[in-house]
Amino acid sequence: MAKKTTEVAVAEETKQTMPTLAGANPLNSMMAVAEELSKSDIIPKEFQRKPANCLIAVQLANRLKADPFMVMQNTDVIYGKPALRSTFIIACINGSGKLLGNLKFELDEKETKCRAWGIEKETGAKLFGPKITMEMANAEGWTTKNGSKWKTMPGVMLRYRAASFFGRLQCPEILNGIYSTEEVEEMGASVSGEDVIDVFADDTNEDVAENAITQTPEDMEITPEMEEAANAYFEEHENEVDE
Secondary structure, eight states: OHHHHHHHHHHHHHHHHSOOOOSSOHHHHHHHHHHHHHTOSSSOTTTTTOHHHHHHHHHHHHHHTOOHHHHHHTEEEETTEEEEOHHHHHHHHHHTSOEEEEEEEEEOTTSOEEEEEEEETTTOOEEEOOOEEHHHHHHHTGGGSTTOOTTTOHHHHHHHHHHHHHHHHHOHHHHTTOOBHHHHHHHTHHHHTTTOOOTTTTSOHHHHHHHOOOOOTTTSOOOHHHHHHHHHHHHHTHHHHHO
16 A cells, blocks of 8 residues: 555646646747757757757657656657657656556567567556567677677667557557657668669659759739638638738
8 A cells, every 4th residue: 555655646746847838839949948959068969059959859758758858858850850768658658557567578589589569557468569570680680780789789679669660559649659768769761761762863854854844933823712812811811911
């Protein structure tokens, strides 16, 4: 009973320390928080003096019901894309309230395969993530990347990958399509855009110009219906413009 009381107390304390961004204009509140955070010199350099980056972190924190500073500390910008560290993904799943207890892992003795699972709180159903194997890791080229921990820490990496796969399959509302740091690093060029093929590479500039279809505002035909709709809109919002 004491343990449960402690857990409730911690949960209540977490709620109280969460930034309140609701209100008449939550975006303005987020922008104000982001502006202040960007002035700090103890946040990661990707966010220092960059209010726009901080705003993204604040928005993500609001969705995850997490502290913005914790989101920044566990976010890596790789190839221009944000990625969450696997330990933070596990923490987000555990703290989401979707599962009874924490996320669990099934790992064989030889540490060659693993899958994450948990008990859904609402239904009591056992939820499973995809099975991750070392055979898969080798086939996908995860083990051959520079600095890869797959060969030295296979058990940890299997758990990390199983957790991120579980999150996207069973808790998509939590990750919202965001990948883990390890995944983005291993995707390499496919994320950075180096493998994008320019389908116009063999065309001359003249060919592209000749085949391109453009429409400038001067060329656009304004129909009576369009003009009537525009006039009605401005009449309806005239007071707002004057204010």
